[in-house]
Amino acid sequence: MLKGLMNLKRAEHISDEQLMIRIGDGDRTAYKMLVDRHLRIFLAFAARVIQDRAEAEDIMQEAFIRVWKYAANWNPERGARFVTWFYRVVMNLSIDVKRKRKPTIELDEAFEIKANGPEPDESLSDKQMAAGLAAALEHLPQRQKIAITLCYFQGLGNREAAEILEITTGAIESLLVRGRKRMAELLKGQRKEFLKETMK
């Protein structure tokens, strides 16, 4: 029991990069640890970029296949961070999937998604707000959308997001400002129309 706890404590201190080296040697326990650490965060990222949960799961499957295959070539001397590399892998896979399919949800349709109960006042339910924002995100240019996803939903700093997108921090800030402005414009118009209809 005590030994197990000590192993668990030690495992927490192993970096992702060290785990990659172990995975490269065929260590399945290290692979499992990496999956446990990152699956939820990156699945949410893929789902936010492509806005389809089932496809996001397929992407994660492919991404972890690449981890398993690529780990043998992982070079710790290059100083690359696993998280940055993996964000790029998931981002590129998501962009590929997105390119192959048509846009799904229109902005005016998004607010029509009904919540579980009736809406007594002017407020929108979380589900409606989320659907509205998802539709607004779909209307943004890809880089703006990914910058917003990384910084606002994935909780990354501007520097980390800039590293993933391979642009400067200034460029990230600019993408965020323009993205926020555009989303506010899109949501403002649609929300008013929706409220007018529900108040009738």
Added chain:
Amino acid sequence: MNDKELDMFLRAYQSETDQPPSQQILDSILTVPDRITQGSWLLYLRPWHWLDSMMPKVVGWAMTCCLGIYVGLLSPGGGESAMDEEYYLYDQAQVLLFEDMDFDPRETG
């Protein structure tokens, strides 16, 4: 829409899209090591591997050979060795020597 309202939308979207992975996908991902071979000798049996990894090397070697032949042909001498040239000149000198030789009539009698 002001910043505060937009932040409400962003928070709602964030919480709606942050769901734990299903057991099915977790199991499927955890069995990847059982299903996928990790960069072993089996890779060399796949034709695309040869195309991917061997073709650049083959093209590189072929170009190096072509460049070597081209440079070799351009260099002075055109492939004839120095020793051949000396022999050739030596033979020529011999021929010339015999052609210019003055015969002494007394010697021939």
